[in-house]
Every structure is written in C-alpha cells, then in structure tokens.
Ligand SMILES: Nc1nc2c(c(=O)[nH]1)N(C=O)[C@@H](CNc1ccc(C(=O)N[C@@H](CCC(=O)O)C(=O)O)cc1)CN2
C-alpha cells in the first residue's frame with residue numbers, strides 16, 4: 001500500500017472510533033461554525049452529503065437549510081460518466097436508495113439534477129487535511145473530477161468547503177495536480 005492509502009485507512013479508523021455522543025456534539029458545533037461563515041446566508045443552493053464511515057455529520061446543516069428555505073442537493077454517483085457526481089435536490093419527501101458504497105442517495109434523480117456550476121456552496125467530506133490546504137478524500141477522485149472546471153476556468157462558483165473532524169488534521173499532505181482548490185476547511189472546532 002502507498003503512503004496515501006495507509007494514511008486513508010488509519011484516519012478512517014480514527015473517525016469511525018468516535019462515539020455517537022462525540023459525533024452528535026461535533027455535528028452541532030459544526031452547525032454553529034457554518035452559521036458564522038460570511039456569505040452562507042446569501043447562498044440558496046447548497047450541496048451537502050449524508051454521513052458515512054464516521055464522517056463529520058452535516059445533517060443539522062441540512063435541517064437548518066430546509067428551515068431557512070434553502071435548496072439542498074446530495075451527491076449521486078453518475079450512472080455513465082466514470083467517477084463523477086451529479087447533484088440532486090433533497091427534501092423531506094425525496095425517495096432514497098443506497099449506492100454501491102451503501103450511502104443513501106436520491107432515487108430516480110433525473111428530474112431534480114442541478115448542474116455543478118449552478119451550486120453556490122458545496123460541503124464535501126474529507127478523510128484528512130493539513131493547514132496548508134492539502135487534503136485527502138475517499139480516493140475515488142469524485143469531487144476532483146466533478147469540479148475540475150473550477151481550476152480550468154478559474155470559476156468563482158461554487159465555493160467548495162471541506163468538512164472533517166479536527167482529529168483528521170495531519171502535519172502535511174502533498175497537493176496533487178488534480179486537487180480542486182477549497183475555499184476553507186471547517187471542523188467541529190474551527191475554520192482553517
Ligand atoms: N457521505 C459521502 N458521500 C459521498 C462521498 C463521500 O466521501 N462521503 N463521495 C466522495 O467521493 C462519493 C462516494 N465516494 C466513495 C468512494 C469510496 C468509498 C469506499 O468506501 N470505498 C471502499 C472501497 C469500495 C470498493 O472499491 O468496492 C473502501 O475504501 O473501503 C465510498 C464512497 C459520493 N458520496
């Protein structure tokens with residue numbers, strides 16, 4: 001195994017070891033930090049995710065967005081395009097199904113897709129990060145491929161925000177040429 005996958009395994013194990021109570025506390029602290037982000041109140045279309053594998057739980061943010069009448073979207077594995085994501089509208093009534101990784105996603109997504117370029121904010125889950133902007137995801141390159149247009153066209157939208165538990169911070173990660181730039185990383189403790 002290379003260094004990246006070894007680190008990925010150990011960090012995933014670390015976050016899975018958190019108790020339900022620790023997860024719930026982290027999720028509520030996260031919402032507090034998110035609400036203070038400049039610009040978040042103006043955003044209308046936010047892509048979020050449903051937690052898997054011990055990830056920092058953004059469901060309080062989903063609830064808050066619904067309450068504030070903001071539109072929430074979830075990543076859906078693209079059925080044709082290799083390792084890319086679609087973003088599909090998510091409401092309390094959306095029928096759900098599990099994807100190949102066992103993660104819940106909206107069923108029959110076709111009617112409610114929003115193009116990635118038309119999202120305001122994307123909250124994406126990280127496996128590890130450093131204070132210099134280096135990051136590690138699950139290894140599929142799904143977000144990198146889907147948002148490669150940001151670097152390509154120097155696009156101002158959407159704003160990508162990485163989410164992770166504070167304990168997923170490492171000293172240094174190499175930045176790869178395909179890594180899409182994040183505007184910040186938010187943990188249960190603070191904003192980097
Ligand atoms: N909550 C959540 N949703 C998400 C992501 C995510 O990281 N978190 N994704 C972000 O990309 C996409 C799914 N990507 C994923 C990539 C790999 C694995 C995974 O568990 N891989 C297995 C190996 C699976 C196999 O090859 O059969 C593993 O590493 O153990 C899960 C999700 C879209 N939705």
Ligand SMILES: Nc1ncnc2c1ncn2[C@@H]1O[C@H](COP(=O)(O)OP(=O)(O)OP(=O)(O)O)[C@@H](O)[C@H]1O
Nearest residue numbers: 135136137138139140141142143144145148176178
């Ligand atoms: N824009 C792209 N075009 C083609 N391949 C890409 C692109 N972005 C990433 N990849 C490939 O995807 C693979 C996974 O990348 P990496 O290990 O950085 O995943 P990751 O950090 O988990 O990404 P993500 O958080 O986006 O899922 C790499 O082998 C990389 O070559």
